Amino acid sequence: MTGGARVRRRTRKERPARQAQILETAARIFCEKGFDRASMGDVSTALGLTKAGVYHHIRSKEELLYAIMAYGMDLFEEKVLTQVSGIEDPLERLRATLRGHVLLVTRDRPKEITVILHESNALKGRFRERINARKRRYVRFLEKTFRELARGGLARKVDPAVASFAMLGMINWIYQWYRPGGRLSEEQLADALADLLLQGVLKGPAEA
Amino acid sequence: MTGGARVRRRTRKERPARQAQILETAARIFCEKGFDRASMGDVSTALGLTKAGVYHHIRSKEELLYAIMAYGMDLFEEKVLTQVSGIEDPLERLRATLRGHVLLVTRDRPKEITVILHESNALKGRFRERINARKRRYVRFLEKTFRELARGGLARKVDPAVASFAMLGMINWIYQWYRPGGRLSEEQLADALADLLLQGVLKGPAEA
DNA sequence: CGTATCCTACCGACCGGTCGGTAGGTCGGC
DNA sequence: GCCGACCTACCGACCGGTCGGTAGGATACG
Numbered sequence: 001m002t003g004g005a006r007v008r009r010r011t012r013k014e015r016p017a018r019q020a021q022i023l024e025t026a027a028r029i030f031c032e033k034g035f036d037r038a039s040m041g042d043v044s045t046a047l048g049l050t051k052a053g054v055y056h057h058i059r060s061k062e063e064l065l066y067a068i069m070a071y072g073m074d075l076f077e078e079k080v081l082t083q084v085s086g087i088e089d090p091l092e093r094l095r096a097t098l099r100g101h102v103l104l105v106t107r108d109r110p111k112e113i114t115v116i117l118h119e120s121n122a123l124k125g126r127f128r129e130r131i132n133a134r135k136r137r138y139v140r141f142l143e144k145t146f147r148e149l150a151r152g153g154l155a156r157k158v159d160p161a162v163a164s165f166a167m168l169g170m171i172n173w174i175y176q177w178y179r180p181g182g183r184l185s186e187e188q189l190a191d192a193l194a195d196l197l198l199q200g201v202l203k204g205p206a207e208a
Numbered sequence: 209m210t211g212g213a214r215v216r217r218r219t220r221k222e223r224p225a226r227q228a229q230i231l232e233t234a235a236r237i238f239c240e241k242g243f244d245r246a247s248m249g250d251v252s253t254a255l256g257l258t259k260a261g262v263y264h265h266i267r268s269k270e271e272l273l274y275a276i277m278a279y280g281m282d283l284f285e286e287k288v289l290t291q292v293s294g295i296e297d298p299l300e301r302l303r304a305t306l307r308g309h310v311l312l313v314t315r316d317r318p319k320e321i322t323v324i325l326h327e328s329n330a331l332k333g334r335f336r337e338r339i340n341a342r343k344r345r346y347v348r349f350l351e352k353t354f355r356e357l358a359r360g361g362l363a364r365k366v367d368p369a370v371a372s373f374a375m376l377g378m379i380n381w382i383y384q385w386y387r388p389g390g391r392l393s394e395e396q397l398a399d400a401l402a403d404l405l406l407q408g409v410l411k412g413p414a415e416a
Numbered sequence: 417c418g419t420a421t422c423c424t425a426c427c428g429a430c431c432g433g434t435c436g437g438t439a440g441g442t443c444g445g446c
Numbered sequence: 447g448c449c450g451a452c453c454t455a456c457c458g459a460c461c462g463g464t465c466g467g468t469a470g471g472a473t474a475c476g
Contacts, residue, residue: 018451034329036244040436052438053452061436091410121242146409155409159392162400163409169381170374177373184367192370200408201354201363201371202299226425248462260464261426269462 022047022057024111027068031111035065035119065119066127072112073134079104081138090148095194097145101171102190106178114175139164167197230255230265232319235276239319243273243327273327274335280320281342287312289346298356303402305353309379310398314386322383347372375405 026043033042040061044054058064080100087093105113116131123131142164149155170193178189233254237246248269252262266272288308295301313321324339331339350372357363378401386397 034244036242037330039434041434049451050453051436052454055437056451122245149409154411156407156411158404158409159400162392162397163404165381165385166378166401166404169377169379171377172381173373173377184370189370192367193374196366196371196374196405196408198408198410199364200404200406201357201366202406203362203364204412247460249460257425258427259462260428263463264425 019057022054022064023068023071026064027072027111027115030065030068030119031114035115035122062123062127065115066123066131068112069116069120069123069131072110072116073131075108075110075112076101076104076138077134079108081141085141090145090152091154094142094145094149095198097142098167098171098194098197099190102174102193103186105171105174106180106186106189109175109180117172117175139168142167163197170197227265230262230272231276231279234272235280235319235323238273238276238327239322243323243330270331270335273323273330274339276320277324277328277331277339280318280324281339283316283318283320284309284312284346285342287316289349293349298353298360299362302350302353302357303406305350306375306379306402306405307398310382310401311394313379313382314388314394314397317383317388325380325383347376350375371405378405 022043025046029038029043029046032038040051040054043064044051047054058067080097083100084093084096087096104110120128120131139161143160146155146158146160146163150157150160174189178184180186184192230251234251237251237254240246241250248259248262251272252259255262266275288305291308292301292304295304312318328336328339347369351368354363354366354368354371358365358368382397386392388394392400
C-alpha cells in the first residue's frame with residue numbers, strides 16, 4: 001500500500017517543514033471532504049505516511065483541526081488586518097479591508113480559511129473559544145470602522161453591527177459560488193462588492 | 209432504554225404524521241450536531257424509537273437528509289418565492305423577497321433551511337443535483353429582478369450576479385450570528401438589510 | 417356478533433466495516 | 447549509542463443498516 005520503492009528518510013532539519021506539510025495537506029483534505037467525512041487515514045495516505053506516522057507529529061484529530069484554523073487566522077490577520085489597521089481614514093480603511101479580505105479568499109484561496117468557515121462547529125471547549133475570540137476581534141474592528149464613518153458624517157444611519165455582519169456574509173459566502181478564471185477577475189469582484197456595500201444598488205436621488 | 213410504560217399503538221391513519229415527525233426531529237438533530245456527527249441512533253432516541261424502527265420509515269440516512277432539504281426548499285418556495293413572483297414592479301419585488309427571506313430565517317427559523325445551508329456537500333449525485341437545481345432557480349430569479357431594476361433606470365450599474373450572491377451571502381450568514389430576542393427585532397433586521405443593500409452605507413453626493 | 421387473516425409499526429440482536437488512537441519495534445543520521 | 451521519524455499490527459467503540467419476529471388494530475367473512 002504505502003510500500004513499494006523505499007523513499008529516502010527525512011533528516012531532523014526538516015521537522016518544521018513536515019509540520020507545515022501536515023497542516024497544509026490536512027487542510028486541503030478537510031476542505032475537500034469535510035472534517036467528519038475525512039479520516040486520518042485519508043490524511044496520512046495523502047502525505048505518503050501511515051496513520052501512526054502522522055500521529056507522531058500531532059496529538060489528536062481535533063487538535064489538528066485547531067492548528068489549521070489557528071494558522072488560517074494567522075494568515076488573515078497578517079495579510080489583511082495588520083495591513084489596514086494603521087489606516088487613519090475610516091473610508092479608506094474599510095475599502096482596504098474589504099479588498100484585502102476578498103482578494104485573500106479569491107486569489108490566495110487558503111484552504112485554512114474555508115475550513116474555518118465550514119467546520120467551526122466541530123471544535124469544542126477551549127479550542128473553539130480561542131478561534132471565536134479572534135473572529136470577534138475582527139467584528140469589533142469592523143464595527144468600529146463603521147462607527148467612525150458615521151461620526152465623520154460620511155455614512156448614512158446604518159447599524160454598525162448589521163453592516164459588519166452583512167459585509168462578512170457577502171465575503172464569507174464567496175467560496176460557495178465564485179470560481180477563479182470565470183467571467184469576473186478577483187479584482188473586479190472585490191471592486192464590485194466594495195461598490196455595492198458603499199453605494200448600494202439604487203441610484204441616488206440626484207441621478208434618478 | 210426505549211422501554212418502560214408501553215405507549216398506545218399508532219393506527220394507520222397517523223402515518224403521514226409520523227413521517228413529518230421524523231423529518232422534523234432529524235432536522236433538529238442534524239442542525240444541532242451536524243449531519244456527520246449525528247448518528248441514526250441519536251435520531252431514533254430523540255423520537256422514542258429504536259434505530260430499526262426509524263429505518264422502517266426511511267430508506268437511508270442520505271435519503272433522510274435529502275427529504276429534509278427538499279422540505280426546506282418547499283417551505284422557502286411556498287412562503288417566499290410564490291408570494292413575490294407575481295409582483296410586477298422589480299423594486300417592490302426585490303424588497304418583498306429580501307424581507308420574506310429574512311423573516312423566514314429569523315422568525316420561523318426552520319431547521320430545514322439551516323441544514324440546507326450547512327450540509328449541502330453531504331449529498332451526492334442525483335439528490336445533490338436536484339437541490340442545486342432549485343437553488344439555481346432562485347439565483348436566476350434574483351438576477352432577473354436586478355436586471356429589470358437596471359433596465360427601468362432605477363439601479364446603478366451593478367453586476368446582477370454579484371448583487372444576487374451578495375444578497376444571498378448577507379441573508380444566508382444571518383443564522384451564524386443573529387439570535388432572536390436580541391437588540392434588533394426580526395423586522396428591524398429585515399429593514400436594515402434592505403436599506404443597506406439598496407442604498408449602501410455612504411451618503412449620496414447630495415447629502416454629503 | 418365472532419374469529420381468522422392480514423398488515424403496519426416496531427423491537428432486540430446482530431453484522432461488516434470504519435473510525436480515532438496506540439504500543440512497540442525498526443531504521444538511519446548524528 | 448542515542449534519538450527522532452516512521453511502520454506494523456492492533457484495539458475498543460461506534461457506525462449505518464438488516465433480520466427475524468411480534469403486538470395489535472383493521473378488515474373480510476360467516
